[in-house]
Amino acid sequence: MSDIDLQQVLGSRYKTSLEADGYTDQMRQHLALETKAQVARLAIGRSLAMGKLPDGAIDGQGRDIPATSLFSTENVGAWVGLLVAHSLTNGGPVIDSMDGLRLAIRAHWHRGALSLWADWKACEENYDKFIETLVERRSDMPEVVRKKPGAQDNGGDEQEGTAAPEDASATLTKALNELGIKVQVKDAIHGPRITRYRVLLLNLADSAKLERNMPQLGLAMNSALPTVANGDEAKTVFIDLPRPKATWKTVGIERLREWAHSGSRDPSQLMVYAGVSVTGEDIGFDLASAPHLLVGGTTGSGKSVCLHSLLLSLLLRHTPDTLQLALIDPKQVEFQPYAKLPNLYRGEIATEIPVAKEMLTELAVEMDARYGIFNRIGVNNIVEARRKGQAMPYIVVFIEEMADLVMQDKNIEPLIARLAQKARAAGIHLVLATQRPDAKTFSGLIRSNIPSRIALTVQRGSESSIILDETGAENLLGAGDMLMRLSGESPKRAHGVFVRLESVIQAVGALMK
Numbered sequence: 001m002s003d004i005d006l007q008q009v010l011g012s013r014y015k016t017s018l019e020a021d022g023y024t025d026q027m028r029q030h031l032a033l034e035t036k037a038q039v040a041r042l043a044i045g046r047s048l049a050m051g052k053l054p055d056g057a058i059d060g061q062g063r064d065i066p067a068t069s070l071f072s073t074e075n076v077g078a079w080v081g082l083l084v085a086h087s088l089t090n091g092g093p094v095i096d097s098m099d100g101l102r103l104a105i106r107a108h109w110h111r112g113a114l115s116l117w118a119d120w121k122a123c124e125e126n127y128d129k130f131i132e133t134l135v136e137r138r139s140d141m142p143e144v145v146r147k148k149p150g151a152q153d154n155g156g157d158e159q160e161g162t163a164a165p166e167d168a169s170a171t172l173t174k175a176l177n178e179l180g181i182k183v184q185v186k187d188a189i190h191g192p193r194i195t196r197y198r199v200l201l202l203n204l205a206d207s208a209k210l211e212r213n214m215p216q217l218g219l220a221m222n223s224a225l226p227t228v229a230n231g232d233e234a235k236t237v238f239i240d241l242p243r244p245k246a247t248w249k250t251v252g253i254e255r256l257r258e259w260a261h262s263g264s265r266d267p268s269q270l271m272v273y274a275g276v277s278v279t280g281e282d283i284g285f286d287l288a289s290a291p292h293l294l295v296g297g298t299t300g301s302g303k304s305v306c307l308h309s310l311l312l313s314l315l316l317r318h319t320p321d322t323l324q325l326a327l328i329d330p331k332q333v334e335f336q337p338y339a340k341l342p343n344l345y346r347g348e349i350a351t352e353i354p355v356a357k358e359m360l361t362e363l364a365v366e367m368d369a370r371y372g373i374f375n376r377i378g379v380n381n382i383v384e385a386r387r388k389g390q391a392m393p394y395i396v397v398f399i400e401e402m403a404d405l406v407m408q409d410k411n412i413e414p415l416i417a418r419l420a421q422k423a424r425a426a427g428i429h430l431v432l433a434t435q436r437p438d439a440k441t442f443s444g445l446i447r448s449n450i451p452s453r454i455a456l457t458v459q460r461g462s463e464s465s466i467i468l469d470e471t472g473a474e475n476l477l478g479a480g481d482m483l484m485r486l487s488g489e490s491p492k493r494a495h496g497v498f499v500r501l502e503s504v505i506q507a508v509g510a511l512m513k
């Protein structure tokens with residue numbers, strides 16, 4: 001166990017066999033649970049209550065899930081302890097490294113999922129009977145399982161955690177003291193997921209040491225990785241400490257609506273709402289000056305939710321006369337709620353590669369035509385053209401899974417690069433999303449022309465570097481936690497708005513009335 005670092009455990013992803021993954025998915029649906037991780041926890045808990053794991057390798061072909069959905073900062077130590085204790089008592093994968101831990105999780109999840117599935121069948125797929133069996137077996141049963149399928153939560157996208165955030169100033173002072181850093185905590189602000197402590201350094205020479213010791217501080221505080229930044233007074237720093245998930249407050253569509261209705265409707269701006277800062281203030285920005293945006297993050301990090309919030313921000317402040325949306329979605333499903341909008345460029349969503357290519361080609365033609373008009377009427381850009389009475393909507397191109405497009409047709413990348421280089425003045429802006437940020441998909445040419453970036457959680461620092469040009473996104477908390485770097489600015493942390501698909505459908509429906 002000596003080589004296992006809990007921060008690393010929380011920063012990794014875990015999977016099981018293909019077979020157990022299938023059962024996990026099915027059980028999630030039958031139990032009306034929100035995530036696969038909830039079933040995986042039940043399964044691992046079930047298997048830990050059983051004896052020695054059977055011999056034989058388990059394939060690792062299931063889809064992986066992030067540790068942050070499986071464990072929390074509060075309980076990760078207990079789970080790792082249970083897994084190690086099981087292996088020491090019963091034999092099985094030796095857990096003295098991250099690889100050993102991954103194998104143990106894979107095997108317990110596999111055995112537990114098969115066992116849960118067998119119980120489900122033995123209960124003749126009867127929900128109540130199955131829950132009774134779970135209780136009898138005293139497995140780890142998350143609260144949500146007790147909700148019957150179809151039971152309602154409060155219905156809104158805005159959610160309060162089940163626990164109130166605690167002021168950990170005293171523990172923080174003690175932990176820093178033990179690291180040899182003398183401080184006085186001045187005050188604390190509870191943001192939606194993070195508490196920001198304003199800390200006076202009693203010895204200014206300790207500031208580099210403080211920065212170096214963030215992982216140790218995280219362990220001492222039993223939290224995900226804290227961060228430190230210069231404070232607002234001499235000798236002070238801000239220490240941002242992520243809190244347990246039960247204390248999070250989710251920012252919902254209501255907040256986005258308020259923002260959209262209160263701000264300016266200047267048609268020469270493409271204001272979008274990204275979410276809130278760590279201390280809870282609204283963060284919006286003008287996509288027209290961004291002028292193009294890359295959104296990257298691993299699967300399940302909140303990318304689609306982020307794209308929906310950007311789309312809704314635009315739609316809430318614009319009409320089809322001032323804004324058109326060119327939607328490209330090789331995944332085929334994400335943009336369906338927008339399929340009937342009058343704002344849709346070409347009146348369709350491009351889900352097939354040839355159609356996407358046609359759409360991008362047409363956008364390049366449109367761009368050139370707009371430059372032709374600018375020449376003719378003696379202006380340089382869309383804002384001036386509009387002032388001279390030209391009816392010319394902005395066009396925002398959203399590409400969901402850029403990697404799929406670029407890998408499948410080598411002629412697509414040059415088209416995107418050309419738009420990225422030249423389309424801004426013509427009022428055409430790009431939002432490119434990917435779950436596979438790598439240098440092959442995002443060539444230097446495209447990256448240098450897409451100056452604004454949003455990084456959601458990624459698996460590796462190298463992926464963070466592709467998106468942001470620096471590491472950091474590998475330490476995010478998941479579920480819409482993001483680092484934003486807008487053109488010419490330094491990265492700042494934000495928590496995205498959570499919009500459920502039902503809310504998107506409802507909001508789009510209301511726009512069409």
Ligand SMILES: Nc1ncnc2c1ncn2[C@@H]1O[C@H](COP(=O)(O)OP(=O)(O)OP(=O)(O)O)[C@@H](O)[C@H]1O
Nearest residue numbers: 250298299300301302303304305479480496497498
């Ligand atoms: N801003 C947010 N606040 C709270 N939870 C969020 C937020 N964004 C996403 N989530 C949670 O994360 C889940 C996954 O989000 P989403 O579907 O956007 O991920 P994704 O990165 O698009 O994944 P995939 O690539 O697999 O589609 C959501 O169902 C929700 O539970």
